[in-house]
Amino acid sequence: MLAKRIIPCLDVDHGRVKKGVNFINLKDVGDPAEIAAAYQKQGADELVFLDITATNEKRKAIIETIEKVASRVFMPLTVGGGIHSVDDMQSLLKAGADKTAVNSAAVSNPALITAGAEKFGSQCVVLAIDAKWNAASQQYDVYANGGRKQTPLNAIEWAKRGVELGAGELLVTSMDKDGTKSGYDIDLYRKLTEAVNVPVIASGGCGQLQDFAEVFDQGNVDGALAASVFHFGELTIEDVKADLRKAGVAVR
Amino acid sequence: MITVIDYDTGNTRNVKNALDFLGVENQLTSKPTDILNSDGLILPGVGAFKKAVDALNERKLVPVIQQAANQGIPILGICLGMQLLFDKSYEFGESDGLGLIDGEVVPIPDNLGVKVPHMGWDKNISVKADPLADGFDGQFSYFVHSYYVKTAEKNILSFVDYGVKIPSIVRRRNVIGFQFHPEKSG
Numbered sequence: 001m002l003a004k005r006i007i008p009c010l011d012v013d014h015g016r017v018k019k020g021v022n023f024i025n026l027k028d029v030g031d032p033a034e035i036a037a038a039y040q041k042q043g044a045d046e047l048v049f050l051d052i053t054a055t056n057e058k059r060k061a062i063i064e065t066i067e068k069v070a071s072r073v074f075m076p077l078t079v080g081g082g083i084h085s086v087d088d089m090q091s092l093l094k095a096g097a098d099k100t101a102v103n104s105a106a107v108s109n110p111a112l113i114t115a116g117a118e119k120f121g122s123q124c125v126v127l128a129i130d131a132k133w134n135a136a137s138q139q140y141d142v143y144a145n146g147g148r149k150q151t152p153l154n155a156i157e158w159a160k161r162g163v164e165l166g167a168g169e170l171l172v173t174s175m176d177k178d179g180t181k182s183g184y185d186i187d188l189y190r191k192l193t194e195a196v197n198v199p200v201i202a203s204g205g206c207g208q209l210q211d212f213a214e215v216f217d218q219g220n221v222d223g224a225l226a227a228s229v230f231h232f233g234e235l236t237i238e239d240v241k242a243d244l245r246k247a248g249v250a251v252r
Numbered sequence: 253m254i255t256v257i258d259y260d261t262g263n264t265r266n267v268k269n270a271l272d273f274l275g276v277e278n279q280l281t282s283k284p285t286d287i288l289n290s291d292g293l294i295l296p297g298v299g300a301f302k303k304a305v306d307a308l309n310e311r312k313l314v315p316v317i318q319q320a321a322n323q324g325i326p327i328l329g330i331c332l333g334m335q336l337l338f339d340k341s342y343e344f345g346e347s348d349g350l351g352l353i354d355g356e357v358v359p360i361p362d363n364l365g366v367k368v369p370h371m372g373w374d375k376n377i378s379v380k381a382d383p384l385a386d387g388f389d390g391q392f393s394y395f396v397h398s399y400y401v402k403t404a405e406k407n408i409l410s411f412v413d414y415g416v417k418i419p420s421i422v423r424r425r426n427v428i429g430f431q432f433h434p435e436k437s438g
Contacts, residue, residue, distance in 0.1 A: 001374070001375060001413060002366075002370070002372050002373070002374045002412075002414065003372060003373040003374065003375075003392055004372075005372050005373070040438065045372070045373055070265070070266060070269055071269045071272070071273070072273065073438070074266075074269075074270055074273070074435060074436055074437070074438025075394065075436055075437075075438060076394055076396075076436050094265060095265075096265055096266055096269065098263070098266075098396070098436065119299075120298065120299055121298060121299040121300055122369065122398065123298075123369050123371060123396045123397070123398070124298070124299075168369050168371070168398075169369075169371060197362055197367050197368060198367055198368070198369065199367050199369070199371050199372070222367065222371070222372060223372070252373045252392040
């Protein structure tokens with residue numbers, strides 16, 4: 001029985017975790033390797049690093065970060081943020097990342113998905129999608145550039161196309177739910193998981209313990225990503241897994 | 253000395269990281285003399301079967317690994333590295349593997365209500381007592397693959413249940429395969 005995955009997400013800027021992380025007993029609160037090790041100890045199933053570095057040293061900084069993390073943390077690592085080419089993917093995979101997540105670059109150049117999948121295998125290419133409900137057209141729109149730019153794409157159709165092009169997993173953020181702490185967007189994930197047969201990771205909206213069981217049960221997703229509830233110690237991964245076990249969801 | 257066979261495949265660094273972390277003396281190389289003088293070999297692998305076979309052939313490593321196996325050097329194949337130990341695969345057409353264990357590599361059926369790739373932590377179920385596999389019984393390991401091995405029961409030490417029984421640990425004498433990533437299952 002495949003376990004459902006609980007995935008903390010870390011925003012990294014110039015080699016430091018940017019958003020506050022203040023759960024207990026960390027010597028250096030902004031160090032990615034230190035934080036990653038703490039999450040491993042808590043029982044995280046995977047980690048996602050989102051590179052938010054905006055300067056030219058971008059690539060070098062994130063590669064050094066991943067090298068450091070991969071030398072002491074032994075679980076799957078996904079890296080996203082500003083990946084534009086197969087070379088970008090390769091340098092991150094060489095540094096120790098297991099998967100690379102493409103978002104805006106795949107929207108403007110869908111062939112990037114196929115190129116990455118052919119070179120490294122589909123399992124290394126995660127298609128990240130930022131989706132927002134459009135009440136007028138009654139569909140989920142895809143946004144690019146960190147949610148700043150609306151695209152003509154329909155999220156469900158884009159997800160299907162991405163899988164056809166070679167994506168081995170989808171990491172889908174609900175922009176409507178992100179930051180609200182009102183639960184994951186169940187409707188979005190139900191539609192997505194009916195449309196594709198690759199693993200889907202839900203992101204955005206997690207605020208309480210029962211949100212996890214709900215998105216696994218009703219959204220049929222394979223992993224649930226969360227940032228602030230873990231970073232601020234509002235929930236621990238142990239708490240989440242204990243609750244999921246009670247709800248009959250398979251966890252590690 | 254443990255040798256991680258270097259043939260420019262994805263996860264060699266992570267395997268080396270894990271050995272370094274454990275304090276195991278190791279080297280990353282594709283030199284035949286180094287390979288044949290090792291106490292143990294690790295064949296990592298990520299990506300597609302055919303590309304990996306081509307990469308082994310380019311470096312003329314197929315006969316070297318086969319000779320090492322015949323000499324009795326313990327060989328551990330990880331993920332795609334495990335699949336390479338078998339006779340052949342049907343990933344992107346048919347291609348021959350190392351032929352060290354009888355069997356072939358076929359796609360995970362996607363009509364069984366399971367998602368493909370098989371990605372995530374899954375529970376090993378032992379079917380045969382073996383000091384190599386006993387510690388994994390009932391334990392979760394990290395898997396990521398779309399193809400799996402079909403082989404005789406005698407070669408299977410443990411499996412995971414994913415619509416089909418996917419062998420997670422296989423062994424024929426000194427040749428061992430882990431379908432999961434031990435270096436990512438910390």
